[in-house]
Amino acid sequence: MSETPRREGAPPAPTSTYRLQLRPGGGLGDARALAGYLDRLGVGALYTAPLLTAAPGSAHGYDGVDPRAVCPELGGEQARQDLAARLRELGMGLVADIVPNHMSVALPEANPWWWEVLRDGPDAEHAGHFDIDWSRGPIELPVLPDDGDGGAAALDRLELRDGALVLDGRRHPVAPGTDPPGAGPAEVHAAQHYRLVSWRRAAEAMSYRRFFDVTDLAAVRAEDPEVFDALHAEVLRWADRGELAGLRVDHPDGLADPGGYLRRLRDRFPGWIVAEKILHPGEEPPASWPIDGTTGYDALREVCGLFVDPAGEAPLTRLADSLGAPTDLPHLEEAAKEWAAGVLLAAETDRIARVLTGGRPDPAARRAVAALLASFPVYRTYLPEGERYWTRAVAAARRRLSGPPAPPPGSGAGDGSGADEGAPDGAAPPPRGKGARPGEAGAAREPHPGAPSGGAAAALAALEEIDRRVREDPAGELAVRIQQTSGMVMAKGVEDTAFYRATRFAALNEVGGDPGAFGTAPEEFHAAAARREAVRPAAMTTLSTHDTKRSEDVRARLAVLSEMPEEFAAAVRDWSRRRGLSEPSLDLLAWQTLVGTWPISAERLRGYLLKAAREAKLRTSWTDRDPAFEEEVAAWPERVLGDERLAADVARFVDRVRRPGWSNALGQKLLQLTMPGVPDVYQGTELWDLSLVDPDNRRAVDFTARDVLLERLESGRRPPVDATGEAKMHVVRQALHLRRRADLRGYLPLPAAGPAARHAVAFARGPRAAVVAVATRLPVGLAAAGGWRSTVLPLPWGRGTWRDLLSGRSFPAGPPGAPAAPRLGDLLSRYPVALLVREPGPGAPDQG
Template sequence: MDPYSPTSTYRLQLGPGLTLDRAAELVDYLDRLGAGAAYLSPMLTAAPGSEHGYDVVDPASVSAPLGGDRARCELVERLRERGMGVVADIVPNHMSVAAPAANPWWWDVLRSGKGSAYARCFDVDWTAGPLELPVLADDGDGGAAALDRLGVADDCLTYEDHRFPLAPGTYSPGDDPAEVHERQHYRLVSWRRGRERLSYRRFFDVTGLAAVRVEDPDVFTASHAEILRWAERGELDGLRVDHPDGLSDPGGYLRRLRDAFGGWIVAEKILEPGEALPASWPVDGTTGYDALREVCGLFVDPRGEGPLTELARSVGAPTDSAAVRAESRRLAARELLAPEVGRIAALVGSADAHAHAHAHADAGSGPERVRDAVAELLASFEAYRSYLPEARPVWDRAVAAARGARPDLAAVLDDVDARVCADPAGELAVRIQQTSGMVVAKGDEDTAFYRATRFVALNEVGGDPARFGVSPAEFHACSARREACRPRTMTALSTHDTKRSEDVRARLAVLSEVPRDFAAAVHRWRAARGLGEGGLDLLAWQTLVGAWPISAARLRDYLLKAAREQKERTAWVDGDPGFEEEVAAWPERVLSDEDVRADVAAFVGRIRAAGWSNALGQKLLQLAGPGVPDLYQGSELWDLSLVDPDNRRPVDFTCRQTHLERLEGGRLPEVDAGGEAKLHVVRTALHVRRERDLRGYLPLEPAGPAADHAVAFARGPRNDVVAVATRLPLGLAAEGGWRGTALPLPGGSGTWRDALTGRVLLPQRTDGFCAADLQSLLNRYPVALLMRD
C-alpha cells in the first residue's frame, strides 16, 4: 500500500477572521472544488492577538480564539465525512516570549532561571549571566531612565504594560523595585541590546520569538505531544514543518518526527536553483518554492532582460543582483544578526580555539577580526544551509568564497574550517549552520529582493533575480526529476510568505515581452510623479501595474514595508520619518493625478489579457504536474495580493461559492475580469487529480512555427492525461498566431476530450502519429486539459 499523500491541498490561513468553526463551514465548498485535504495554518495556542499563529505560546493546547479542541474535532469530522484529509502546519523552531505570562514554559524559566524544569527547552546561554530581556525604552541612555519606572504588583515585576514573574523569596513589601529587579534570574535591558548581543537564540532577528531545543528528546516529546495525540486518534494525515533550517539538526529532528508520525510530511526548505533536498531527510518533499520558480519562470521572456536592465540602470536602480545579494547578506550578518554572530565568534575565540590557531598568531585573530570572518563566512553560502557531513561540498565552497572575498581573514577562516570539519556535530559547526540560513533569508528575501528591483517577478522566495526565466527544456527536466525523486512533494504558486501572489507575477511576466513599452511608460510616469529613490520607485511602478486596481491604502502599506525592508533610506529600526512621509504620500499623489492614473490604466489594459493567459497557464501546469499542488486560500479566482499582511486579507468565499454553482451547472466562463475562468481550470484539474492515476511524466514537444509558445506534458501510466499551456502570448500574437503548430499526442487507443470545454478532438494524422492543432485546441482558452477516454 502506497504511503498517504493528498491529491491536493487547500491552504486555510486561520485567524480571527477564519476560525476553525468557520473552516468547518467551508468543507462542502472545498470538497466540491476538488481539494484533497484542508491544509491548516498553526492551530496551537498562540500569543494574544496573533493574526497568523506562528507565535505559539503553548504547544499543549488548541487556540481558544480559533475555537479550541472542540472546533478542531468538528472540523476533522466534517472533513472525514467528505473523504478529505487534514494537514497541519507546525512550528518546532521557536515559541513566542513577547508576552511572558502567556507562555507557561517561558514564565517558569524567568521565575526559576536555569533551575526551571523548562530551562532545557530554550536555547539560552546561561554562562552569560542573567537572561537579558530587551524591552526597555532607550533615549540614548542605555535604558537607564526606564529602570526608574519599574514597579511590583501582584507578585510581578512591572514595567509599563509588561509583567514578569518574581523568583520565590526575592520580594518583601516596601522593597525598592530596582533592587528586586537585581535579584531575578533575568535583567530588563534596552531594546537596542537585541541588536548587539543576547543570551538566547531568536527566530531571525525577532526578539519576541525564542528558539526551542527540539533536539532534546524530552523537549521534542513535550512540544509535539498534542499534535501526535491527534495523529494517534486518526485526526491528522499530514504535517508541514516550518523553518527546519533553524534547528540544530534538521535531519535528526525529521527522523524523530518520522518515527513518531507515519503520515505525509513536507518541510519548508527553500532550495536554491539546482539544489536537492538532503537525501537523508525522511520527508515527502518541500513546501514547493522550487516548483514556484520553475513554473512561473516559464512565462518570462528572456529577451526582455536587456531592456529591463537598461531601464533599471536609467532610473538608478541596481542591476548587479549578485552584488546586491552579497552586500545585503553582509548587512544581515553584521547588523541584523549581530548577537548570533557574536555568539559564534565567542566560540571561535575560546581558549581551545586560540591554542588550535596558535600557528596563525602572526596573522592576528582579535575579536573584531573573528567577528568579521564569521560574518563573511555566513554571507558566502550558495544555499541557505550546509548539512554536515553529507553536504560537505556546500561548506567547502562557502569557505573558499569567504577566503576569496577576504584574504586578510584567511587564517581565521582556515581555523574555523578545520574545527568544523573535525567535529561537524559540535557546537561551532551547529551554530554556523543554523545561522547561515538566517543570514541568507534576511539578506536575500528581506533585503536584496527589495533593493534589486530590475524585474520583481523574479524576486520570490526560492528564486534568483539574476536568472531571467526558465526554458521549456529546464522546466521539463525539473518536472521529470520531481516525479522520479519526490513525487509526493508539495508544489505551490502562492503562499502566506510569497512576496506577491501568482496572478501579480503572471501579469508582471508580460512586461518581459514589452520591456521597451514599459520603460517608456515608467519614464513618463516618473517625470510626473516619481519617488526619490530609484530602486523603490521602480518597485512602486511595477507593483502598481501588477496589482492594478489597488487602493492607495494597500499600496501605501506595501511601499512602507518595502522601504523599511530595503534598509537604505529608512528601516524598521531608526527609520527616516521624512522619507517615510514621502513614501506614504506617493500612492495618493499618483492615484489622484488623472493623467497618470489614466495612463497606468491604459497600459494595464493592454497587458491584462496576456496576464490572464499566463495565470491560467501556470495554474494548470502546477495542478496537473508532478507533486501535490497546494492552492492558497482565495486564489481560485484572480488574486492580486502583495506580501503579508496583504495576502491575509479576508477571502470572500460567498462569491466563490456562487461562481462554483454556475460552473456546476455547466457554464463555460469567458476569460475576463471576474476570474471565473481560473476557478473553472482549478475545479476541473483538481477533480481530474482525484479521478485519474497521474503517476509518470512525459514531456510533449509541439511542432511548427510557434512551437516555443506552447508547453505540454502527459501524465498517467498510459499517458492519458495531457496538460497544454500557452506561453509568451503577446509574442505569439505578434508573430501571427499558431500558424499550423500542432501537438503530437501520446500513442494508444481511445478518444481525446478537452475537460475544460467538453470538446472531442478530431486529431490530425502526421506521419502516423496523432496530433492536435493548437489553433483549434486553444481557441476558447489559452490552456487545455486533455483526457483519453
C-alpha cells in the same frame, strides 16, 4: 481520503491541498463551514495555519506559546474535533502546520514555559527547552523603549505590582524571595534571572537564540528528545486518532539537526510530511531526510519562469540603470549578507566566535565567522552530506578576508544606487506608546560599522581553525551554530534586503527565486518536473503562499512586461518624471506594483510600499526611520491615484497587459495543478488574486462569492476569460477533480511542432499518457507573430478520443499507429490552456 499512489507501505498523500489562514474568533468553525465548498472544488486535504495556542491576538499562528492545546481563539479542542469529523465525512484529510523551531516570548505571562524560566533561571524545569547561553549571566530581554538614554527612562517607569515587575502593561515574573518588604522595583529587578535592557542591545548581546532577528521569538531545542515530545505530543495525539493526513514543518533550517529531527518525526508519524525549505536552483533536500519533499518554492520558480521572456532582460536592465536603481545583484547580495552577519545578527556571530575561542572575545574570530556566514551559496549545508557547499563557502570566505571589505548596504558605494543612508543614526524606531517597538518583525538597521575588526591574517587563521574543527566534528556545537545561522544571514540579507533593492524586474524577486535568472526554458522546466516525479513525486508544489512577496496572478501580469519592455520603460520614465519617488529602487518597484495590482486602493499600496522601503534599508528601515522620506512614500499612492491624467495613463497601460496576464495566470495554474507533486492552492486564489506580501495576503476571502461561482460551474457553465476570474476557478476545479480520480504517475514532455512551437508547453501524465496539459506561453509575442498558424501538438498514441475538460471539445486520437496532432489554434481557440483526457474507444484498454 482522496489518494495518490505512493511508495509501497506508505499512507497516501493528499491529491491536493488548500491552504487556509485561520483567523482569531472561531477560525476552526469557519474552516468546518468551508469544508463542503472545498470538497466540491476538488480539494484533497485542508491545509491550515498552525493550530496550537499562539500569542493573544495572533493573526498567523507562528508565534506559539503553548504546544499542549489547540488555540482557544481559533475555537479550541472541540472545534478541532468537529472539523476533523466533517473532513472525515467528506473523505478529505487535514494537513497541519507545525513550528518546532521557536516560541513567542512577547508576553511572558502568555507562555508558561518562558515565564517559569524567567522566574527560576537555569534551575527551571523548562530551562533546557530554550536555546539559552547561561554563561552570559542573566537573560537580557531587549524590550525597553530607548530614546537615546539606553532605556533609563523606561526603567524609571518599572513597577512592582501583584508579585510581578510591570512595564507599560507587560508583566515579568519575580523569583521567590527576591521582593522583600520595602524593596523597590529597581532592587527587585537587579535580583532576577533576567534584565530588561534597551531594544538596541538585541543585535549585539542576545543570550537566547532568536528566530532570525525577531527578539519576540525565542528558539527551542527540539533536538532534545524530551523537548521534542513536549512540542509534538498534542499534534501526534491527533495523528493517533486518525485525524491527521499530513504535516508541514516550518523552518527546519533553524534546528540543530534537521535530519535527526525529521527522522524522529517520521518514526512517530507515517503520513505525508513536507518541509518548508528554500532550495537554491539545482539544490535538492538531503537524501537522508525521510520526507515527501519541500513546500514547493522550487516549483514556483520553475513554473513562473516559463512565462518570462528572456528577451526582456536587457531593456529592463537599461531602464533600471537609467533610473539609478542597482542592477549588480551579486554585489548587492554579498554586501547585504555581510551586513546581516556583521550587524543585524551580530549577537549570533559573536556567540559562534565565542564557541570557537572557548568563551573569550576575539575580534579576528568574529571577523572570520562573519565572513563565513556571508559566503554560503545556499541557506544551509547539512554536514557531512552538504560538504561541497561548505567547501565553497570556506573558499569564498578566504577571498573575502583577503580583499577589501564590501561597503555596507545602503552606502551607495559600488551598488549603483546613488542613495544616501537617509535616516540619521540613533533615530527612534516605531513607537509602542512612546519609544521603540521592540521585537519588530523585519530587518533592523543600525549604524553600519563595516566588517568586524581584526587583522586579515589572524582572521584567515581563525577561518582555517573553523574549517578544521567543523570537518572533524560536523555534529559539534561550532558546526551546528554556524549552520543554524547561515540561513538567517541568507534570508535577511538576500530576500529581505537585496530583493527589495534589485527591483529591475520584481516578478523574479520571490521567495526561493533567482532574480539573476531571467526566465525558465521549457527544456529546463521539463527536466525539473521529470526529476521531481522520479525522486519526490509527492512533494508539494505551489504558486502562492503566506510568505510569497506577491501573488501568482500579480507575477503573471508582471511577466507580460518582459514581452513589451521598451513600452513599459517608456511609460515608467514618463510616469517617474511626473510623480516619481526620490529613491530609485523603490520608485521602480512602485510602478511595477501599481501595474501588477491595478486597481488597488491607496491604503493597500501605501502599506506595501512602506514595508518595502523599510526592508530595503536604503533611506529608512524598521528601526531607524526617516520620517520625511516615509511621509513621501505614504503620500505617493494618493498623489498618483489622485492625478486623473496619470491614473488614466496607468489604466490604459494595464488594459494592454491584463488579458495576456490572464493567459499567463491560467497557464501557470494548470501546469502547477497537473505537474508532478501535490499541488497547493492558497486561499482565494481559485479566482484572480492580486495580493502583495503579508499582511496583504492574509486579508479575508469572500467565500460567499466563490460559492456562487462554483455552483454555476457545477451546472455545466464554461465561462469566458474575464475579470470575474471564473475561468481560473474552472481550471482549478477541473484539474483538482481529475487528480482525485485519475492515476497521474509518470511524466512525458510533449513538444509542439511548427512556427509557434516555442509558445506552447505541454506534457502527458499517467501510466498510458492518457492525460495531457497544454499551456500558452509568451502570448504577446505569439499574437505579434500571427498566432499559432500551422503549429500542431503531437499527442501520445492511443485509441479513442481526446476530450478537453475545459472547453468540452473532443479531438480524434488519430489513425491507427499514428499520434493525433491537433492544430494548437483549434485546441486553444476557447481558452489559452487545455486539459485533455483520452477516452478509450471500442476495444481499447482503459487509461489505468
